Structures are given as structure tokens and as C-alpha cells.
Amino acid sequence: MAKTAQQPVLVIMGVSGSGKSTVAGVLAGKLGWDLAEGDDLHPEANVAKMHSGQALTDEDRWPWLGIISDWITGHVEAGVPAIITCSALKKKYRDVLRAEGVVFVFLQGSKDKISDRLASRHGHFMPPSLLESQFDALEEPTEDENYISLCVSASPAEEADEVIERLGLHPVTGDAEAGAK
Ligand SMILES: Nc1ncnc2c1ncn2[C@@H]1O[C@H](COP(=O)(O)OP(=O)(O)OP(=O)(O)O)[C@@H](O)[C@H]1O
Numbered sequence: 001m002a003k004t005a006q007q008p009v010l011v012i013m014g015v016s017g018s019g020k021s022t023v024a025g026v027l028a029g030k031l032g033w034d035l036a037e038g039d040d041l042h043p044e045a046n047v048a049k050m051h052s053g054q055a056l057t058d059e060d061r062w063p064w065l066g067i068i069s070d071w072i073t074g075h076v077e078a079g080v081p082a083i084i085t086c087s088a089l090k091k092k093y094r095d096v097l098r099a100e101g102v103v104f105v106f107l108q109g110s111k112d113k114i115s116d117r118l119a120s121r122h123g124h125f126m127p128p129s130l131l132e133s134q135f136d137a138l139e140e141p142t143e144d145e146n147y148i149s150l151c152v153s154a155s156p157a158e159e160a161d162e163v164i165e166r167l168g169l170h171p172v173t174g175d176a177e178a179g180a181k
């Protein structure tokens with residue numbers, strides 16, 4: 001079971017299309033917490049590379065993970081609870097992000113399910129053709145990591161409520177249900 005610190009930082013992780021941005025947005029609204037979108041922190045060259053249909057390498061990802069890690073550390077040190085999205089596909093990437101109070105929220109879904117979602121998503125730089133490489137890179141979190149995993153079959157509001165309930169968080173609305181409306 002994941003340990004929840006007084007002022008946690010949640011890293012919403014998973015392959016492209018698993019719903020990280022969507023769930024993080026709903027959660028941040030319900031909790032009233034700071035939110036950052038990991039995609040917005042990529043160096044421009046990374047975005048251009050993905051847009052052109054090429055998967056990122058470890059070398060491409062390190063500088064980006066460094067920026068995300070700094071954002072996390074800033075919040076941990078200031079004692080400000082927060083949510084950030086980051087694919088965090090490999091254990092060695094999560095090792096860079098891990099800090100006191102960090103909880104990984106892994107959005108887990110089948111390739112078919114996520115592929116359907118990507119097929120109906122428009123206007124995003126990440127092409128659906130890269131999904132295969134995302135699953136190839138994925139190393140699911142293991143027991144020694146502070147994480148929970150969520151099956152991505154519920155609505156975004158239900159998924160957010162599940163995170164709130166399982167981590168014992170407190171929505172600003174006073175009631176997880178009320179925030180879903
Ligand atoms: N719980 C859900 N139920 C149904 N559709 C969802 C759900 N969560 C997200 N979606 C849809 O799936 C698509 C992918 O979601 P989203 O963009 O949030 O994923 P992501 O993991 O942030 O992707 P990326 O890493 O590529 O930015 C979007 O079109 C979104 O509207």
C-alpha cells in the first residue's frame with residue numbers, strides 16, 4: 001500500500017494516451033493543488049522528434065526528467081502538495097523523480113484500449129504510431145516503489161475519486177463525489 005505524506009507530490013504516470021493529463025486535471029481541481037503538465041516541460045527538440053514519429057531515447061529524456069525532478073523537489077521542499085504528469089516509463093526514470101512524499105499513480109490499460117483512445121484524440125503532437133514503443137519501454141512499478149495503480153476503465157472523475165480514496169486525500173469540495181459533477 002502506498003504511503004501518503006502530509007503534503008504529497010503525485011506523479012501521474014503511464015504510456016501516452018493512458019489519461020495522465022485528463023485525470024491530473026480533474027484531481028487538481030478536486031484537491032485545489034498545484035498542477036504541472038510534464039509534456040509542457042519537454043525541450044523543443046523532444047517534442048519535434050515525437051511529432052515526427054520517432055520515439056525518445058534515454059539521452060533525450062534525461063534533461064526533461066531533470067526539469068521534472070526540480071519541479072518536484074521545489075514542491076517537496078516548500079511543503080506544497082502538487083500533481084505532475086510524466087510518462088516515467090522506466091524504473092531508472094522514476095529513480096530520478098523519487099523523493100520524500102512522492103507517490104506514483106500508474107494508469108494501467110491494455111494496448112487495445114489505449115490505442116482506441118489515441119485514435120480518437122486530435123490536435124496532440126504525439127502520434128498514435130508511437131504507442132508500441134511506449135509499451136516496449138514501459139517497466140511497471142514494483143512493490144518496492146511507493147505507488148498505486150489504476151485500471152483505466154472508469155470515467156476521469158471516477159478515476160480521480162479512486163486516487164483520492166486510496167491515498168486518503170481531502171478534496172476541497174469536502175466530498176469527492178461533489179467534485180465529479
Ligand atoms: N477515463 C477516461 N475515459 C475515457 N476517455 C479518457 C479517459 N481519460 C482520458 N481519456 C481520453 O483519452 C485520450 C488520452 O488522454 P490524455 O491526453 O489525458 O492522455 P495522456 O496520458 O496525458 O497522453 P500523453 O502522454 O500523450 O499526453 C484523450 O482523448 C482523453 O480525452
Ligand SMILES: O=C(O)[C@H](O)[C@@H](O)[C@H](O)[C@H](O)CO
Pocket residue numbers: 015016017038039056061087088089126134
Ligand atoms: O517518455 C516519453 O516517451 C514521452 O514523455 C512521452 O510519453 C510523451 O511526453 C507523452 O506521453 C506524449 O504526449
